[in-house]
Ligand SMILES: Nc1ncnc2c1ncn2[C@@H]1O[C@H](COP(=O)(O)O)[C@@H](OP(=O)(O)O)[C@H]1O
Ligand SMILES: [Mg+2]
Ligand SMILES: [Mg+2]
């Protein structure tokens with residue numbers, strides 16, 4: 214019901230920035246879309262060794278079902294908060310509290326649902342938020358708001374076990390894991406694209422699962438992403454229903470369904486080989502990625518279409534269904550990418566036939582803790598276009614360096 218209300222709000226006149234309906238883009242990662250034939254097992258979970266694709270791909274079904282449930286519920290919570298935020302007279306950017314409430318609330322819901330649904334397994338979560346500020350004296354009112362929101366969301370989702378403030382703090386803080394290359398770790402960005410969320414634009418609830426350092430499943434809930442393709446549509450005028458849930462499990466492909474529960478359909482990245490026909494996604498925020506550099510690369514490639522700029526890992530989702538063919542992300546010097554900004558998106562794209570690498574062409578390594586250590590930037594496209602893109606990226610980086 215919360216989703217229905219929120220969808221109505223999104224299509225209602227004047228309640229939301231029209232940009233919401235369409236987009237901007239963001240986020241990358243790597244991965245081979247080839248199913249892993251090497252044994253998949255977890256020391257911590259004593260997962261049995263599998264030697265066939267079928268066995269390997271069957272093994273995360275339970276985790277995937279729990280992840281989809283958790284992200285769908287968290288999306289309802291975020292939609293409720295964004296609706297209230299956009300309907301209020303408060304200038305979005307000057308009032309940070311709604312976003313804080315939604316970030317924490319989403320993290321608590323995902324953490325709680327995963328632990329409840331997978332209660333027989335050890336639980337490790339690497340997540341963006343922690344409860345430090347909520348434990349301070351001036352955080353008490355916010356904490357109470359979050360607890361209320363979390364309990365309403367869980368009750369609407371059929372999970373009737375009211376949580377106390379302390380339960381909510383504990384659920385948030387279970388996201389303190391350091392991840393790593395051993396065993397299984399969930400990786401969560403409870404709201405990716407916070408700036409987009411505040412603007413009424415794109416954001417995503419992004420949840421991945423690492424097993425032995427590899428992303429083996431990913432779920433992206435994108436409440437404001439239109440179900441219709443962004444390709445060939447002016448992003449500011451696209452009409453129709455919004456709210457997409459992308460999910461991928463290693464070796465089984467990527468699927469998309471509506472957030473309110475339509476039949477999933479398999480999606481694939483664009484198969485274009487001609488860069489002139491390709492369109493590319495990048496961050497809406499110039500502070501998150503160097504737009505001058507991506508423009509140079511696009512020019513070198515001969516890309517004719519202007520960049521599609523949207524917030525969050527919704528970029529990975531849109532790319533996985535072929536809305537555009539390329540995603541480039543070049544943070545400014547000194548920025549360290551976090552694993553939760555790319556884990557879910559990377560597997561969603563690679564399972565749809567795409568490739569995600571750093572600017573040196575190396576796969577992203579999610580096994581080294583909370584950060585990704587990578588060369589310069591992240592690039593994403595289909596397998597045929599990748600060599601051409603990589604060339605253009607490396608030439609452009611050299612030109613940029615020599616002009617400094
Ligand atoms: N200076 C910077 N350079 C690159 N990424 C940054 C950044 N500052 C913040 N980010 C990350 O960019 C993410 C949003 O990406 P995008 O630009 O694709 O929407 C943010 O996620 P959160 O919104 O979860 O904090 C944050 O982790
Ligand atoms: Mg993020
Ligand atoms: Mg976030």
Ligand SMILES: [Mg+2]
Pocket residue numbers: 341407
């Ligand atoms: Mg953040």
